[in-house]
Amino acid sequence: MFGRLVYESFRRQKRRKLLAGIAITLGVGVATAMLAVATDIGNKISRELRTYGANLIVTPQEDTLDVQIGGADLKPPSDGAYLNEADLPKIKGMFWRNNIVGFAPMLPISVRVNSDAKNFTLLGTYFSKRLTLGKEDFVTGVRITHPWWKVQGAWPDDNSSDVLLGESLAAKLGRKAGDDIEIAAQTHHIAGILSTGGAEDNQIIAPLALTQQILGKPGAVRRVYVSALTKPEDAFARRDPQTLRGAEYDRWYCSPYAASIAFQLQEAIPHSHAEQIRQIAQNEGTVLSRIKGLMLLVTLAALFASALAVSAAMATAIFERRAEVGLMKALGAGSLSVAALFFAEALLLALIGGALGFTGGALLAHQIGRSIFDSQITIEPVLFPVILAIAVIVTFAGSAMAIRRAVKFDPVYALRGEA
Amino acid sequence: MSSRAKSDLINRRSPKPHTSMFLRMLMRAATLRRGRAASALLAMVVAAAVATAMLNLYVDVQAKLRKEFRNYGANVVVIGKDGQALPADALPKVDSALAGHGLAVPFAYIVARTSDGQSVVVSGTNLDQVRKLDSWWSVTAWPNTSQDALLGTRAAAVVSPQGKPFDLSFQGHTIHLNPAGTLRTGASEDSLIYLSLTDFENWTGVQPSTIEIAFSGSSEEIAALIQMLSQTLPTTDVRPIRQIMEAEARVLGKTRATLAAAAILIIATAALCVLSTLIGWVFDRRRDFAIMKALGASEGLITGFFAAEAAALGAVGAIGGFGIGVGVAAWIGRVNFHAPVVPRFNILPAVFVGSIAVALISAVLPIFLLRRVQPAMILRGE
Numbered sequence: 001m002f003g004r005l006v007y008e009s010f011r012r013q014k015r016r017k018l019l020a021g022i023a024i025t026l027g028v029g030v031a032t033a034m035l036a037v038a039t040d041i042g043n044k045i046s047r048e049l050r051t052y053g054a055n056l057i058v059t060p061q062e063d064t065l066d067v068q069i070g071g072a073d074l075k076p077p078s079d080g081a082y083l084n085e086a087d088l089p090k091i092k093g094m095f096w097r098n099n100i101v102g103f104a105p106m107l108p109i110s111v112r113v114n115s116d117a118k119n120f121t122l123l124g125t126y127f128s129k130r131l132t133l134g135k136e137d138f139v140t141g142v143r144i145t146h147p148w149w150k151v152q153g154a155w156p157d158d159n160s161s162d163v164l165l166g167e168s169l170a171a172k173l174g175r176k177a178g179d180d181i182e183i184a185a186q187t188h189h190i191a192g193i194l195s196t197g198g199a200e201d202n203q204i205i206a207p208l209a210l211t212q213q214i215l216g217k218p219g220a221v222r223r224v225y226v227s228a229l230t231k232p233e234d235a236f237a238r239r240d241p242q243t244l245r246g247a248e249y250d251r252w253y254c255s256p257y258a259a260s261i262a263f264q265l266q267e268a269i270p271h272s273h274a275e276q277i278r279q280i281a282q283n284e285g286t287v288l289s290r291i292k293g294l295m296l297l298v299t300l301a302a303l304f305a306s307a308l309a310v311s312a313a314m315a316t317a318i319f320e321r322r323a324e325v326g327l328m329k330a331l332g333a334g335s336l337s338v339a340a341l342f343f344a345e346a347l348l349l350a351l352i353g354g355a356l357g358f359t360g361g362a363l364l365a366h367q368i369g370r371s372i373f374d375s376q377i378t379i380e381p382v383l384f385p386v387i388l389a390i391a392v393i394v395t396f397a398g399s400a401m402a403i404r405r406a407v408k409f410d411p412v413y414a415l416r417g418e419a
Numbered sequence: 420m421s422s423r424a425k426s427d428l429i430n431r432r433s434p435k436p437h438t439s440m441f442l443r444m445l446m447r448a449a450t451l452r453r454g455r456a457a458s459a460l461l462a463m464v465v466a467a468a469v470a471t472a473m474l475n476l477y478v479d480v481q482a483k484l485r486k487e488f489r490n491y492g493a494n495v496v497v498i499g500k501d502g503q504a505l506p507a508d509a510l511p512k513v514d515s516a517l518a519g520h521g522l523a524v525p526f527a528y529i530v531a532r533t534s535d536g537q538s539v540v541v542s543g544t545n546l547d548q549v550r551k552l553d554s555w556w557s558v559t560a561w562p563n564t565s566q567d568a569l570l571g572t573r574a575a576a577v578v579s580p581q582g583k584p585f586d587l588s589f590q591g592h593t594i595h596l597n598p599a600g601t602l603r604t605g606a607s608e609d610s611l612i613y614l615s616l617t618d619f620e621n622w623t624g625v626q627p628s629t630i631e632i633a634f635s636g637s638s639e640e641i642a643a644l645i646q647m648l649s650q651t652l653p654t655t656d657v658r659p660i661r662q663i664m665e666a667e668a669r670v671l672g673k674t675r676a677t678l679a680a681a682a683i684l685i686i687a688t689a690a691l692c693v694l695s696t697l698i699g700w701v702f703d704r705r706r707d708f709a710i711m712k713a714l715g716a717s718e719g720l721i722t723g724f725f726a727a728e729a730a731a732l733g734a735v736g737a738i739g740g741f742g743i744g745v746g747v748a749a750w751i752g753r754v755n756f757h758a759p760v761v762p763r764f765n766i767l768p769a770v771f772v773g774s775i776a777v778a779l780i781s782a783v784l785p786i787f788l789l790r791r792v793q794p795a796m797i798l799r800g801e
Contacts, residue, residue: 023695034685037681045674049670051666052491052663052666053662063573065537065538065577067538069528147665147666148661196661197662197664198661198662278557279555279604279606286487290484295681297754298682299681301473301747302681302684305465305469308462308689309688309695315458315696315699316698319699319703320702372677
């Protein structure tokens with residue numbers, strides 16, 4: 001009899017059930033989408049913050065002092081120590097290799113251009129170089145670590161002898177993309193004009209191999225910029241690894257803090273000194289936590305709004321059925337069995353609406369991820385039972401008040417149609 | 420019936436009976452059956468509050484995040500053309516152009532020699548302002564007296580490994596400096612020695628060649644600032660620091676887009692909540708509708724009555740909700756950004772009109788459906 005009552009209620013009152021069902025579906029959908037976005041926003045913004053460029057730098061351990069003013073190197077070119085280019089692919093072999101977005105080696109040298117008396121800085125680097133470590137292939141270079149570098153013309157190939165000319169230097173020398181330039185008594189093709197808004201605008205940028213050949217030191221690298229996804233620094237991250245013991249050391253080593261990644265870089269590359277670039281690394285955490293906090297609070301607002309929408313819909317749906325309650329009670333039904341009927345209906349609605357809403361919300365989150373971040377926001381299947389449970393609780397809570405009032409109502413008045 | 424009684428009756432009926440009856444019905448609808456009216460009003464207020472809070476956040480979050488992004492330091496730099504010193508009035512001109520919306524810090528650079536002949540770059544600057552501009556600098560102790568220097572960690576290892584006072588010479592002039600503290604940034608600053616600008620100028624006579632500017636504003640405002648500075652300081656190069664500007668614009672854009680998507684979803688949910696509550700309320704009163712119709716009220720009048728009721732509800736709900744929403748936004752701002760979100764009164768019209776529109780739709784829609792039904796059917800309770 002109970003099952004039949006529920007079944008008939010759904011069969012005969014399609015409009016009401018549909019309205020309540022739509023409200024639950026939409027509410028759960030919005031809640032799911034917002035939860036998915038809020039849990040993933042940290043990763044997404046973290047990736048976007050990598051457009052600030054490298055947050056770690058690796059230099060030779062025995063490095064001499066930089067003597068630079070405004071990016072112009074005033075140090076004799078032979079001075080100082082070098083890292084070995086052959087060690088660089090090891091960066092992709094360390095514990096946090098998947099957090100390394102990219103790295104770019106730099107080798108600045110001083111060269112003569114077009115038999116000009118003045119010396120110019122030639123910077124050797126990777127543009128977008130394919131490297132291999134074991135069976136793994138990966139691409140790295142300034143196009144990944146320095147995304148604000150813009151080239152008019154084309155990026156040179158890493159194996160070619162083509163160069164890029166900084167914007168201001170190009171204007172000074174009167175060259176444009178496609179022209180030739182004489183560097184260290186060799187003629188090179190200018191593939192493009194580079195604009196960075198920094199010191200590179202006054203430099204010539206060349207493939208690393210070509211620069212090493214001009215310098216006469218194969219495999220030499222002055223410094224390596226590394227762009228890594230890191231965890232914001234906390235009090236634990238600032239502790240000195242030398243003072244940590246056992247499990248604490250393991251925890252420090254296995255957290256993607258900028259400091260522990262720097263520590264591992266130092267282990268991976270012999271005779272090196274790795275350090276976080278504090279301007280980038282330190283500020284990342286603040287910006288990230290602000291955006292995450294904002295989305296969390298907004299998600300709370302979304303959950304609140306959808307809970308309210310579901311409760312309102314349920315309350316209205318039950319309120320409209322006072323006459324029915326009156327009839328049931330007049331026929332001798334107890335308050336308990338009437339309430340049980342309504343709760344059973346609410347449960348059914350919540351489960352159907354919740355399942356549909358979860359699917360819709362997951363699609364919505366996917367769409368938001370695609371259109372805003374160009375990457376997927378996937379929702380954990382683990383969330384499905386959680387969302388369903390929340391949907392049932394909210395639906396019950398929303399119905400409870402209305403059911404209580406409907407049950408307490410005198411059947412005589414209800415049947416006479418007086419509210 | 421006496422003539423007196425007749426005129427009394429006319430008097431009682433006559434002055435604008437429709438208007439006063441209309442108002443009376445509106446008042447009675449609100450005060451009788453208070454529970455249902457109150458729940459409809461509550462839904463309205465909550466929806467308007469949520470909408471206000473989201474819109475207010477969306478409008479204000481840019482300013483709030485910009486402030487956080489200024490921790491990244493300078494976004495515009497003024498450099499003398501071809502390495503020349505800047506004109507003496509450059510800094511006051513930059514300061515007046517900024518008009519309090521940013522920070523400008525001068526830097527002067529030279530290459531000095533240590534007592535054992537090594538080259539080291541020394542910079543003179545306003546250390547108090549650098550502290551504000553470059554908040555990521557990790558400094559053991561800031562210099563506060565004359566002849567105190569701040570040493571980059573790598574420079575410190577060269578000039579003063581044991582933290583003892585040292586001498587530097589530049590073009591025959593020697594200065595005796597005390598190392599006050601060391602500086603660690605992970606970038607080129609680690610190789611530098613910083614002095615206060617007065618010490619630096621007394622020693623070398625070299626004027627600042629660079630002004631670093633941290634300006635908070637949109638990219639259009641920054642472009643306008645750069646253009647203005649290039650005109651007032653023709654002998655200098657004024658350029659944006661693209662690394663900082665582009666990343667900021669990107670992250671800000673993505674955050675705003677996510678927030679906009681969230682705002683649309685939340686406001687739509689809130690509107691839905693109002694819609695379902697109000698439709699239920701009006702449907703519930705179909706007997707009022709039927710009685711009015713049976714007593715001979717025109718359909719236009721009945722629709723007008725329910726519409727007026729809904730509009731009043733929408734207006735009251737919007738104003739109450741706006742107040743609460745502003746409060747919620749301010750609270751979110753305080754919790755997350757440690758600065759309250761400023762109430763934006765220019766979103767009030769949008770919230771107001773939106774609330775009334777949703778209320779009108781949800782009142783007129785059921786009336787439209789009920790119009791086809793005979794009053795007798797409704798009154799019989801079918």
